[in-house]
Amino acid sequence: MNKISTKLAISFFIAVFIMEAILMTYLHQSMIQSRVNEEFARLLSNGSNHRNVLIENYSDTTIKHIVMMEKDIDREVIITNNRGEIISRSSGSVLEKFHTIIMNLDYREDSIVISDWNKSSYIVSAHPFQADGDKSGYVVMFQSTGPIKEMIHKLNMHFAASGVISIIILFVVYAILSKLLTRPLIKMKEATEKISMGDFNVSLPYLGEDELGDLSSSIQKLAKDLEHLKNERNEFLASIAHELSTPLTYIIGYSKIAMRDGITDEERASYLKIIAEESERMKELVKNLLDLARMDETTFTISKxxxxxxxxxxxxxxxxxxxxxxxxxxxxxxxxxxxxxxxxxxxxxxxxxxxxxxxxxxxxxxxxxxxxxxxxxxxxxxxxxxxxxxxxxxxxxxxxxxxxxxxxxxxxxxxxxxxxxxxxxxxxxxxxxxxxxxxxxxxxxxxxxxx
Ligand SMILES: Nc1ncnc2c1ncn2[C@@H]1O[C@H](COP(=O)(O)OP(=O)(O)OP(=O)(O)O)[C@@H](O)[C@H]1O
Ligand SMILES: [Mg+2]
Missing domain, CATH: 3.30.565.10 (Histidine kinase-like ATPase, C-terminal domain)
Incomplete structure (x- = not known):
């Protein structure tokens, strides 16, 4: 039944869906990207700080401090010498997975070694240092990708919630549309059906100044006009019947008298004259009526x-x-x-x-x-x-x-x-x-x- 509102709701849904999909994908991607970039920047900045401290003051104590600073958080650090051997580290667990990478580092400046946060459990940066004498090597920083993944998970939950809210809003809009649009239309359809059955007594509610309101008042006006026309036609037909019956009464009456025996020729002639006159009047009336009918049908043409x-x-x-x-x-x-x-x-x-x-x-x-x-x-x-x-x-x-x-x-x-x-x-x-x-x-x- 509620076809228009369903159609509108579907179009509305498709439009909203496309818009939301584009916007949400864009938002989702840019939020993740900026968060990941932040992590990279922080990792590089921490690594380079450690490296600078190490260059300035290369000692076992410094190394110990650096390693201690990175304990208990999502970051790990490993300090290697120029032969790729580990001098110190904050955790052992990282080492096994990244051993070959650590052994084969070859960078002149601070670099991201592993950037694939999606697959790897850590992103890794390497910071080469060259202290007094031959004391050189790398400060290798590890940042766990756990927090990033957790943040993405939360983000996905938020986006799903807003999707569900959108659908609820859509249903509310659908219900409102159905009330505002479809119900008046059904009422108007019923009214026109009533009119076509010859019942002009229709009453439609006031629907305001919009297109629906215009349509409703047009239907109301149509019903009124049709009723007026119907009454006019009935009156007209009654008048015509009356007009035709008067000369006919004369014609019938006088022809009966004219048929009687015992009237003079003169009298008969005068009665026949009346009959002829009345017939003439009827002919005139019928001719005029025909003219009128032709005009109503607008079949007559004016050729100037x-x-x-x-x-x-x-x-x-x-x-x-x-x-x-x-x-x-x-x-x-x-x-x-x-x-x-x-x-x-x-x-x-x-x-x-x-x-x-x-x-x-x-x-x-x-x-x-x-x-x-x-x-x-x-x-x-x-x-x-x-x-x-x-x-x-x-x-x-x-x-x-x-x-x-x-x-x-x-x-x-x-x-x-x-x-x-x-x-x-x-x-x-x-x-x-x-x-x-x-x-x-x-x-x-x-x-x-x-x-
Ligand atoms: N010149 C006029 N002087 C006085 N009354 C007039 C005049 N013209 C029209 N009328 C009045 O207006 C009425 C309508 O005129 P209309 O011409 O439509 O009809 P009609 O003359 O009665 O009939 P017909 O259909 O044969 O013309 C007339 O019946 C008459 O009462
Ligand atoms: Mg006249």
Whole structure:
């Protein structure tokens, strides 16, 4: 289970092991080396002291003193004459092992004769002397390697202890890692599993500001967003069902009446007209829904091109003018200068037609609607100004929501489904543009698009 912490602990262990191995080997070697060098230096210094005393004052008493000084410690001394015969010695036991070496000494100055402290039980130095007359020979010093070996043994014990302590620390680190890292990760995994099962009610503990904390709060946010989306989708589906069922009720009702015997042709024609109108509304709604679905999937593409403003808007004007005329609404087009627009002409037409459709629907007869097009720096500003029924101030921010309509009963009168502005907003934003609304209830509205 605790895979990450195990992996981390192993990497940590390998890193620490390599580091410790290198450091400890270096430390071990240099400590031993300096201790051995110390022993050599002391041995040479003692030997040369004895030799100097002997040169200055060569006598049996001096020799006896030298030998006595080296008794009872880890050092031994042997004094030989120039024929290799032993004049005096501090111990007999040394002699047997080193007899041949002592017999064949041939040095002009103080020298280490045996330096291999590891194999030999003594390190040996030789100090040639030349006193009055033919009194010459060697002061041979012996230093037992026992203390060095004992010191190395102690050192090894210390190093082993620190190795064991390192391993204990490693296990503590492993336990902490497992607590700090793996457990929150397992909790987050459980939370995501819960989310994928459709249960968005997850609560993760606060883990601080680090990457784990970020991940935890992202999961929490994801759960919240998904819950919001799910609710929104349910509401949306319910609204659609409602929207579709209303015209269907009319269609079914009126078709039943139209089928009855004993009604006049005129009456039948009027019922069929209502059925046709309601079917048209449904068709419109389904078309808008399809548009919306395509936008949500972001499968629709914007293909921008450059085109002239005036002919474009004159064409739009011509398209809507007849229906405006039927309702006796005056439509003005203001496009003072002709300039180039960089946009998707089909989508832009859809945007403007939607706004003009709203202005038409939510304006009273004999009123006026203005479509104004201006160039502002590199941008195109399109305003649709009407003096219609307006939108209550507290509802302005809601009109871009799916299926939202101000005063549902009145909208039914106007035949809206509350999708037009959602489509407009998505299209404007896909162009990288913005939409602004100013409206006053009973006075009129201004929809201003900048792209
Ligand atoms: N120019 C306007 N004047 C007054 N109210 C408006 C205007 N434009 C939009 N509205 C309000 O905003 C609501 C949402 O508009 P939207 O265009 O999204 O939907 P709709 O016109 O009702 O239906 P459709 O999907 O057919 O366009 C409308 O129902 C209407 O109440
Ligand atoms: Mg509309």
């Amino acid at each position: 091109e450059q085109f002239n403003a005036r002919p474009f808007f004159e064409n739009v004007y011509k398209l809507v003018q007849p229906s405006y005329e039927m309702k006796n609404i005056k439509l003005n087009l203001i496009c003072k200068e002709d300039f180039l627009i960089y946009a998707d002409p089909i989508r832009l037409e859809q945007i403007v037609l939607n706004l003009l459709d709203n202005a038409y629907k939510y304006s009273n007869e004999e009123s006026e609607v203005t479509l104004e097009v201006q160039k502002n720096e590199n941008k195109t500003v399109i305003s649709v100004i009407d003096s219609g029924i307006g939108i209550p101030e507290d509802e302005i921010h809601l009109i871009f929501e799916k299926l939202y309509r101000v005063e549902k009963s009145r909208s039914r009168l106007h035949g809206g489904s509350g999708i037009g502005l959602v489509v407009v907003k998505e299209l404007v934003e896909a162009h990288g543009g913005t939409i602004e609304v100013k409206s006053k209830l009973g006075e009129g509205s201004i929809f201003k698009i900048t792209i």
